[in-house]
Amino acid sequence: MLEQLKTERLILRPLRPADARPLAEIADNWNIARMLARLPHPYELSDAEEWIALQPERRRSGTEFCYGVTLDDRLIGSCGTLNLDDGSYELGYWIGEPWWNRGYATEASRAVIAQTAETFGPDRIVAGHFADNHASGRVLTKLGFRYTGEEKRWSLARNEHVHALRMVLKQEAKAGRNAA
Numbered sequence: 001m002l003e004q005l006k007t008e009r010l011i012l013r014p015l016r017p018a019d020a021r022p023l024a025e026i027a028d029n030w031n032i033a034r035m036l037a038r039l040p041h042p043y044e045l046s047d048a049e050e051w052i053a054l055q056p057e058r059r060r061s062g063t064e065f066c067y068g069v070t071l072d073d074r075l076i077g078s079c080g081t082l083n084l085d086d087g088s089y090e091l092g093y094w095i096g097e098p099w100w101n102r103g104y105a106t107e108a109s110r111a112v113i114a115q116t117a118e119t120f121g122p123d124r125i126v127a128g129h130f131a132d133n134h135a136s137g138r139v140l141t142k143l144g145f146r147y148t149g150e151e152k153r154w155s156l157a158r159n160e161h162v163h164a165l166r167m168v169l170k171q172e173a174k175a176g177r178n179a180a
């Protein structure tokens, strides 16, 4: 996976120690945490520092490729893939609430999907969202994912299992014919 990805409006790059403060500021938000499996809430500076410190080894080992999403040099979110036990790559993302509904999650994810497909092949890209997360469902549908099933998935912030929907990238999207 490339270290840096550029899109029309965004630069995606590995998180740095200096990102800890802005990361903690924007991620300490219930509206974000409740839609994610793994984000603690409240989200402290120490959570951000620990998360950032883990990333180089996770990237080296191929466990996870997490990019900071930046707009005009400002951190606005995160997007990346997690290598699951079955060998598939699960897309994940969040965007700070002040920047919602401007297409940034879709734009960042499209770049990560293209890079993941180029690096690992296009056949193993999956995603999912909690059933009450309609915005994420819309993002994934726009990106060319289709629904494959449902499950109960743990949410750290909600501290409970939540009804979740599983998705996989459609064949025509992999071939670049579904660039919504």
Ligand SMILES: CC(C)(COP(=O)(O)OP(=O)(O)OC[C@H]1O[C@@H](n2cnc3c(N)ncnc32)[C@H](O)[C@@H]1OP(=O)(O)O)[C@@H](O)C(=O)NCCC(=O)NCCS
Pocket: 031, 032, 033, 035, 036, 092, 093, 094, 095, 096, 099, 100, 101, 102, 103, 104, 105, 106, 107, 128, 129, 130, 133, 134, 135, 136, 138, 139
């Ligand atoms: C989900 C999330 C990443 C979307 O980020 P974003 O940058 O606003 O996404 P985009 O602007 O690319 O697309 C959002 C789409 O959802 C739509 N949308 C927003 N709120 C919606 C709602 N309540 N119901 C249905 N659609 C909704 C928008 O209209 C837009 O679709 P459109 O382009 O057809 O108009 C952002 O809301 C977020 O970070 N949420 C919390 C964390 C999260 O849910 N992460 C994903 C976990 S699976």
